[in-house]
Amino acid sequence: MEVAPGVHRLDYAIGAKPMAGYIIAGDHLTVVDTGLPNTPEEIYLPAIRSLGRSEDDVRLVVITHADADHIGGNHAARDLFRNAMFLCHHNDARWASDPAVIMAERYDGFAGYGIRYDQSVFDMLASWMGPPAPMDILIHGGERLRRSEDDWLTVVHVPGHTPGHICLYNPEERYAIIGDAIFGRSQVDTAGGWSAPPPYLSVSDYRYTIQTLESLSPDLLLTCHYPVMRGDQVREFLDASRKFVTLADELARDLVVGATGFVELETAVARANERLGPFAFPDDAQFAMLAHLNRMVDQGLAERTVNDGKVVWTKVGTK
Ligand SMILES: [Zn+2]
Structure with missing residues (x-):
């Protein structure tokens, strides 16, 4: 065509x-x-x-x-x-x-x-x-x-x-x-x-x-x-496209700010499917959620650390 x-x-x-x-x-x-x-x-x-x-x-x-x-x-x-x-x-x-x-x-x-x-x-x-x-x-x-x-x-x-x-x-x-x-x-x-x-x-x-x-x-x-x-x-x-970014940003913020312990990427992927989906293949949220969690670090709101051999995130000041 x-x-x-x-x-x-x-x-x-x-x-x-x-x-x-x-x-x-x-x-x-x-x-x-x-x-x-x-x-x-x-x-x-x-x-x-x-x-x-x-x-x-x-x-x-x-x-x-x-x-x-x-x-x-x-x-x-x-x-x-x-x-x-x-x-x-x-x-x-x-x-x-x-x-x-x-x-x-x-x-x-x-x-x-x-x-x-x-x-x-x-x-x-x-x-x-x-x-x-x-x-x-x-x-x-x-x-x-x-x-x-x-x-x-x-x-x-x-x-x-x-x-x-x-x-x-x-x-x-x-x-x-x-x-x-x-x-x-x-x-x-x-x-x-x-x-x-x-x-x-x-x-x-x-x-x-x-x-x-x-x-x-x-x-x-x-x-x-x-x-x-x-x-x-x-x-x-x-x-x-912009709406998804806004919602994913809010989700990452809620996960980090509301966390009592470590936020794992796997948790963020599961929550993305609940709040932003549902998707037939939810695993691909690993890309965007990693980007948004790292953005929280760039903004001074989260810290990256390692727990149990995995990179995880915590609210600033709770490590
Ligand atoms: Zn393609």
Whole structure:
């Protein structure tokens, strides 16, 4: 489906997880995110052929951010799109280039807090990613990519979900391809049900990104896991994203201030599901709740300490 001049959105799903990839067609083709190992061949290639183009026309692959469902097809895409350079933000390059690194540091990065996904989740994530594949170009935001004639997309740094998340913004056509930069109140399944809480690593970065997208004020918002949004829907999604942050901040504060002892991340994740959900997969609250508890430390309201081998938080002055 062509959603803006030269911008083709490809909707598919991983089980009940809605997915959208993008092909930006102009003088050459740009692919946005590679999906899973079979996505380049099964999703992108037929779409490229239906545009009357060839896989050799793909000159650029833009990785919006390092997550299994966005980088998993990198190796396959390098084989298929032989003329393409791979581009991502400097901050996400390590995770985007090596599944073993992202697995250890992003998905299994909570052992020190006493939390690990079930093995079935690790197995699923591993199955979503192919072999390592290097990036070719590392960017910082502010760069401009030409599509065709004098039609340019601007790379905008929108961190939070990952440190190096980027979006592609077209100021003339007023659309933004934002990947997973923001999540509203929840991630959703293909039926629109709440699947998992918004996963962000930094409260201040995520807030900055909501504000950045508000100031860009795109008419058309193109994500990787939500339907196409326009006009009021864009503003509602931005408001919902900010609302979740406010509620999660209040929850972290209540947990720390109301605690008589240590606050564990596992407790915060369970409370997040009660107060901010419910979610079909509540475990992903580990990302946001860790960010909010650490923010309490930054604000001088909580202290991090270690109890029983786990990092925990206490109200300032109660340690
Ligand atoms: Zn995603």
